[in-house]
Amino acid sequence: MTTRVPAVFRPYPLTMRETFRAELDGLIDSLARAARLTGQMMTNASTALNQADLGLAELVISGGGELRALCDDMDQRCVKLLVLQAPVATDLRMVIAAMHAVGDLERMCNLAQHIAKIARMKHPTVPIPGDVRPVFARMGLLATTLARDAATAIENQDPLSAHRLAQADEEVDALRRQIFRILFAEDWSHGVEPAVDAALISRYYERFADHAVAIARQVSFLVTGLPPER
Amino acid sequence: MTTRVPAVFRPYPLTMRETFRAELDGLIDSLARAARLTGQMMTNASTALNQADLGLAELVISGGGELRALCDDMDQRCVKLLVLQAPVATDLRMVIAAMHAVGDLERMCNLAQHIAKIARMKHPTVPIPGDVRPVFARMGLLATTLARDAATAIENQDPLSAHRLAQADEEVDALRRQIFRILFAEDWSHGVEPAVDAALISRYYERFADHAVAIARQVSFLVTGLPPER
DSSP: OOOOOOOOGGOOOHHHHHHHHHHHHHHHHHHHHHHHHHHHHHHHHHHHHHOOOOOHHHHHHHHHHHHHHHHHHHHHHHHHHHHHHHOOOHHHHHHHHHHHHHHHHHHHHHHHHHHHHHHHHHHOOOSOGGGHHHHHHHHHHHHHHHHHHHHHHHHOOOOTTTHHHHHHHHHHHHHHHHHHHHHTTTOSOHHHHHHHHHHHHHHHHHHHHHHHHHHHHHHHHHHOSSSSOO | OOOOOOOGGGGOOHHHHHHHHHHHHHHHHHHHHHHHHHHHHHHHHHHHHHHHOOOHHHHHHHHHHHHHHHHHHHHHHHHHHHHOOOOOOHHHHHHHHHHHHHHHHHHHHHHHHHHHHHHHHTTTTTOOOOGGGGHHHHHHHHHHHHHHHHHHHHTTTTHHHHHHHHHHHHHHHHHHHHHHHHHSTTTSSSOHHHHHHHHHHHHEEEEHHHHHHHHHHHHHHHHHHOOOOO
């Protein structure tokens, strides 16, 4: 004899379409969460860098595991969606855009960790000389903001976000160029090692910002169905 | 009245399965071709760098268009395969692996161009000081070889290639660390700008090699069905 569950406790079985939407919504939530996580990692990496905070640097380096596990999980969920639901048209584009975004998020995680690793390696010294620290602080702030904006773009599925993020990204690029001008100027007095660190770190910020913009472009692709502009 | 084509000129119509295989084989050919192209771009970028060859630097910078067009085309063919054929199991994995590999190839193209752009910016100076040039020449050679090995791995669908490429990649990593030790040593006498250039260029080679290994990992995933090791 089987125990019958009262009808009131049995929800209507989900249709295939509803299952797909539910899975996709879960995926979008995870993507936004991962984008916020990369932003938090970058905030911590920047603080670790500017304040020679070894504990925070270690936190960023060890904390990458969580984000990478989340990315692996999202990647597998995308593949499962493709296998089990064989989505077409917009649904398919959405899954593909999600897969691209996962790749961007993984690299953002790596870039925040690269900065944390420089902070750890140079501890207890702050690798950035005092006179260029404000430029780096600004870059760090912009990079973090871009990650958060990418999260919001994912949540709101906002096709205009790509354009807005691209503008903020331009400021990051301009700051990177400014830093290189300072490093290469005659009056740079801090020697080779801080110059190399500064060049690499500014590159990491720049790449991090680029990936945040790429995510917003995927969102645009997803909503408009048009391939993102390069 | 319609003109009848003699039966001998009409091939049997392809089954859906045969169409898929034919499309996939075309995709694999294109991937291998793109991997060889990135290798060629990196060879040219390295020569432009080491010989202050402005024409070759320009060629790499303008030549990126061809590779990017090829990547866009492959990306669209992957999406089309997913839409029209709704592949499952190994076939699906193959298309997904191809999409990941396209992303890696695009970044390899960018990295070769970054090196060519430094060569162009510093022309007619060779940005790498004479005493470290052999290390850079070796890195350039290894990076190019890795791109070619990735192409061969794609063509042969060889799951063991990832392990072999990872070993060559370790040498690139070791050379990058060696370069940083030289740059940061007391007796570095070439000043800030060549040190910054050397640091960035060695990073670009390192990343290029990483992506070549990532492609070989995708091939492994494709053949064995097991997620690639990180």
